[in-house]
Amino acid sequence: MTPVPWDEARAAAYRAGAAAARPAAEVPLAEADGLTLAAPLVTLTDLPAFPTSSIDGWAVRGPAPWRVVGRVLAGDTAPPLPDDGTCVEIATGAMVPAGTEHIVRVEESTLDNGLVTGQPRPNPEWRVPGEEAARGEELLPSGAPVTPGAIGLAASCGYDTVSVRPAPRAAVLVFGDELLTSGPPDAGRIRDALGPQIPSWLRRLGAAVDMSVGPVKDTLDAHVDAIRAALDSGADVVCTTGGTMHGPVDHLHPALAELGATYVVNTVAVRPGFPMLLAALPGGKFLAGLPGNPQSAIVALTSLVAPLLAGLQGRPLPALPTVTLGAPIRGRGSYTHLALVRMDGGLAYPVSHVGSSMLRGLAQSVGFAVVAPDTDGEKGATVPLVPLPMLDGERS
Numbered sequence: 001m002t003p004v005p006w007d008e009a010r011a012a013a014y015r016a017g018a019a020a021a022r023p024a025a026e027v028p029l030a031e032a033d034g035l036t037l038a039a040p041l042v043t044l045t046d047l048p049a050f051p052t053s054s055i056d057g058w059a060v061r062g063p064a065p066w067r068v069v070g071r072v073l074a075g076d077t078a079p080p081l082p083d084d085g086t087c088v089e090i091a092t093g094a095m096v097p098a099g100t101e102h103i104v105r106v107e108e109s110t111l112d113n114g115l116v117t118g119q120p121r122p123n124p125e126w127r128v129p130g131e132e133a134a135r136g137e138e139l140l141p142s143g144a145p146v147t148p149g150a151i152g153l154a155a156s157c158g159y160d161t162v163s164v165r166p167a168p169r170a171a172v173l174v175f176g177d178e179l180l181t182s183g184p185p186d187a188g189r190i191r192d193a194l195g196p197q198i199p200s201w202l203r204r205l206g207a208a209v210d211m212s213v214g215p216v217k218d219t220l221d222a223h224v225d226a227i228r229a230a231l232d233s234g235a236d237v238v239c240t241t242g243g244t245m246h247g248p249v250d251h252l253h254p255a256l257a258e259l260g261a262t263y264v265v266n267t268v269a270v271r272p273g274f275p276m277l278l279a280a281l282p283g284g285k286f287l288a289g290l291p292g293n294p295q296s297a298i299v300a301l302t303s304l305v306a307p308l309l310a311g312l313q314g315r316p317l318p319a320l321p322t323v324t325l326g327a328p329i330r331g332r333g334s335y336t337h338l339a340l341v342r343m344d345g346g347l348a349y350p351v352s353h354v355g356s357s358m359l360r361g362l363a364q365s366v367g368f369a370v371v372a373p374d375t376d377g378e379k380g381a382t383v384p385l386v387p388l389p390m391l392d393g394e395r396s
């Protein structure tokens with residue numbers, strides 16, 4: 001098995017996801033948060049749709065003084081101003097009557113005996129139709145995430161529902177008879193450190209996690225049965241942990257063979273995490289095999305699962321930000337080195353406790369600095385960063 005270069009593996013995972021992108025569905029705006037636009041958001045109307053007063057005051061026609069002939073509030077349909085020397089009282093957000101030449105601010109006017117006087121400001125005090133957007137204009141591209149702001153924009157331009165790609169559905173299966181699900185490690189057994197964290201990372205990557213099971217017994221039959229059950233539950237992506245190598249109780253590869261899987265990626269030239277894999281299963285589904293060593297599993301999650309999920313959601317392949325190294329990071333020969341870093345004063349520094357079996361370094365990092373094959377990361381060098389998918393406020 002020749003490990004695939006890391007950047008090629010990442011691109012292959014994205015391509016596989018994009019080719020199997022979830023079909024579009026119309027969903028009500030209130031349910032679209034966090035999903036992905038499956039079509040461009042094109043405004044159904046001019047924005048604003050009609051001339052709209054931006055102040056409270058008087059809509060006036062001709063020279064002062066102006067005789068008050070009515071009142072127009074937000075939500076009213078405004079009749080035209082009939083003659084020069086007339087005005088209507090107007091509220092912010094109200095439709096501006098045809099014939100209006102100026103709107104005079106209430107605090108800059110005087111009302112006396114049914115007659116208004118005042119000095120209009122030089123700039124129009126109303127919003128012109130199409131000022132924000134012209135009917136038919138594209139406001140957001142297909143593939144854009146549906147943020148709260150996008151939901152508000154869709155509502156303002158007339159949508160009740162939007163066409164989105166639903167969240168990919170994910171299942172997590174943890175392999176390993178040595179794993180405990182509560183209490184401290186003891187007598188050769190350790191705590192499952194992946195079952196409790198992988199679903200949360202997956203949700204931050206836009207997946208809906210319906211199922212998280214483990215530890216699954218270390219037999220081939222139990223592996224095959226668990227994967228089948230995850231697929232039957234409707235998962236688009238099954239993430240397994242452990243068993244990616246070829247030890248006495250590593251059953252993932254034989255299980256994939258039994259399930260008729262084909263490899264999208266089978267081992268990656270990256271440290272840590274090289275035994276990671278991504279397989280396509282019959283029915284357009286995927287299995288991501290995350291190595292059992294906990295840090296390596298997260299390397300695989302960010303290297304293969306993140307781009308796969310972006311593709312399945314119809315999003316672009318996330319561009320990697322760059323960071324400047326505040327201290328050198330050794331390369332790993334012909335393999336890419338993904339090195340956990342924390343930020344300090346705008347520079348990225350390697351953290352300690354970064355053995356592949358450890359999580360202490362990961363828990364205080366923002367992501368992995370990418371040290372390219374056959375290079376060392378020199379102090380001051382600018383390198384890509386694979387971010388951990390954290391929410392604002394979770395990064396320090």
Ligand SMILES: Nc1nc2c(c(=O)[nH]1)N[C@H]1C(S)=C(S)[C@@H](COP(=O)(O)OP(=O)(O)OC[C@H]3O[C@@H](n4cnc5c(N)ncnc54)[C@H](O)[C@@H]3O)O[C@H]1N2
Nearest residue numbers: 176191192193194195242243244245250275291292293296
């Ligand atoms: N002969 C070789 N052995 C190994 C090699 C190798 O090149 N030749 N590579 C090592 C590397 S690198 C990795 S990574 C692991 C990958 O192993 P598996 O994916 O098959 O995982 P396991 O053997 O099941 O477990 C490895 C390690 O991780 C611990 N583990 C597993 N699951 C969890 C969990 N949910 N929470 C916490 N810790 C977990 C497990 O107890 C093992 O210590 O293979 C190396 N071996």
Ligand code: MOO
Nearest residue numbers: 272273274296356
């Ligand atoms: O590649 Mo393993 O994932 O180093 O520990």
